Amino acid sequence: MGLNEELFERAQKTIPGGVNSPVRAFRSVGGTPRFFKRASGPYVWDVEGKKYVDYIGSWGPAVLGHAHPDVIRAVQEAAVDGLSFGAPTEAEIVMAETLCDMLPSMEQVRLVSSGTEATMSAIRLARGFTGRSTILKFEGCYHGHADSLLVKAGSGLLTFGNPTSAGVPEDFAKHTRVLDYNNVQQVLDLFKADGNNIACVIVEPVAGNMNLIKPSHEFLQTLRDVCTQYGTVLIFDEVMTGFRVGPRGVQGVYGITPDITTLGKIIGGGMPVGAFGGRKDIMACIAPLGPVYQAGTLSGNPVAVAAGLTTLRLLKQEGFYTKLEIQTQKLVAALNESAQAHGEVFCADSIGGMFGLYFSSTVPQSFEDVNKSDRTRFNAYFHGMLQAGVYLAPSAFEAGFVSVTHSDEVIAETRRASDLAFAGLRAI
Ligand code: HOZ
Numbered sequence: 001m002g003l004n005e006e007l008f009e010r011a012q013k014t015i016p017g018g019v020n021s022p023v024r025a026f027r028s029v030g031g032t033p034r035f036f037k038r039a040s041g042p043y044v045w046d047v048e049g050k051k052y053v054d055y056i057g058s059w060g061p062a063v064l065g066h067a068h069p070d071v072i073r074a075v076q077e078a079a080v081d082g083l084s085f086g087a088p089t090e091a092e093i094v095m096a097e098t099l100c101d102m103l104p105s106m107e108q109v110r111l112v113s114s115g116t117e118a119t120m121s122a123i124r125l126a127r128g129f130t131g132r133s134t135i136l137k138f139e140g141c142y143h144g145h146a147d148s149l150l151v152k153a154g155s156g157l158l159t160f161g162n163p164t165s166a167g168v169p170e171d172f173a174k175h176t177r178v179l180d181y182n183n184v185q186q187v188l189d190l191f192k193a194d195g196n197n198i199a200c201v202i203v204e205p206v207a208g209n210m211n212l213i214k215p216s217h218e219f220l221q222t223l224r225d226v227c228t229q230y231g232t233v234l235i236f237d238e239v240m241t242g243f244r245v246g247p248r249g250v251q252g253v254y255g256i257t258p259d260i261t262t263l264g265k266i267i268g269g270g271m272p273v274g275a276f277g278g279r280k281d282i283m284a285c286i287a288p289l290g291p292v293y294q295a296g297t298l299s300g301n302p303v304a305v306a307a308g309l310t311t312l313r314l315l316k317q318e319g320f321y322t323k324l325e326i327q328t329q330k331l332v333a334a335l336n337e338s339a340q341a342h343g344e345v346f347c348a349d350s351i352g353g354m355f356g357l358y359f360s361s362t363v364p365q366s367f368e369d370v371n372k373s374d375r376t377r378f379n380a381y382f383h384g385m386l387q388a389g390v391y392l393a394p395s396a397f398e399a400g401f402v403s404v405t406h407s408d409e410v411i412a413e414t415r416r417a418s419d420l421a422f423a424g425l426r427a428i
């Protein structure tokens with residue numbers, strides 16, 4: 001038995017499923033999760049000393065590559081001055097100023113400790129601001145694990161949602177409507193029927209939790225238009241996409257302005273941070289200014305803020321996003337070529353530093369499309385890549401992440417691994 005297996009067996013005795021976040025358990029792809037010991041640049045090493053090219057990047061934060069020396073130094077220096085005060089610091093003002101400067105839609109922002117906290121708080125804020133209860137989300141979009149978000153569509157377009165997790169009371173779920181991603185007509189129909197009762201629309205403006213799914217411009221524009229018309233708060237959940245698909249997130253790429261944006265991942269540089277912010281009149285409803293309560297002992301944590309600020313400073317450097325985008329496109333081209341060389345039904349796509357790979361002939365537009373892709377082949381490919389030293393997300397429903405340290409050599413290494421993995425699929 002290898003050390004990964006040993007640790008997995010040991011972990012399961014004291015940690016449910018052996019992991020602290022379900023997808024890490026490899027349930028979807030089968031096999032034993034790798035336990036990591038260290039990471040540097042584009043690579044991670046497991047406890048058995050095996051090195052992998054990493055395309056998860058901690059699910060997004062590692063856009064500079066793992067363990068960037070400047071970020072590590074910032075964390076060390078901040079830690080020496082104290083790990084947490086539970087009181088205001090100047091650095092958190094600098095962080096707020098930086099975020100508001102980088103995202104023009106953000107007039108004010110509050111820091112929290114995770115993306116889940118950010119989306120949960122943003123929804124409470126939207127409900128407090130509008131005095132309405134109903135929220136709209138889209139199937140396959142994941143916004144963290146707050147109760148009202150663990151809901152998927154019921155039997156019909158306008159029916160109430162059903163919880164997709166045990167422990168979520170139907171009373172909570174009934175306030176959540178779920179429509180298909182990229183389906184403009186469904187949005188128009190719902191707002192026509194019930195627009196005056198909808199507090200907010202929350203959307204991953206590029207979805208990254210059902211593999212990578214891009215929106216049509218019309219879809220995002222429709223959301224903006226109906227929200228403006230009905231006084232509904234438009235929340236862009238850019239926890240994953242913020243500062244990853246471009247310097248101004250998806251809102252910058254598509255030129256559509258949300259009322260509230262939620263952030264996380266990159267703004268913490270690998271440390272636990274989240275944020276929600278946007279229009280000043282809406283943010284004025286948050287305590288202590290307004291009646292919507294939200295608080296947190298570790299909110300604005302000085303070590304996490306130091307890591308985030310250093311990360312944001314580095315990615316503002318000239319040419320950063322061009323390089324990130326080009327390397328990601330080169331990866332996608334390499335994977336597509338590899339699949340073609342092996343006669344595989346496969347396609348890959350990207351935006352900024354995020355990519356998706358699909359065992360289907362065309363790039364999916366919705367959760368339903370992703371669901372139709374060949375998961376058996378994905379799972380076999382995943383294991384082939386793992387064997388050949390490439391660590392992809394262990395699920396066909398996750399996006400992939402590239403860093404600026406994924407050089408041409410690293411992509412060539414990935415191509416060689418992919419050729420081996422596709423060759424291994426022939427027998428299936
Ligand atoms: N929910 C994350 C993927 N979309 C996984 C987080 C983790 O396991 O770290």
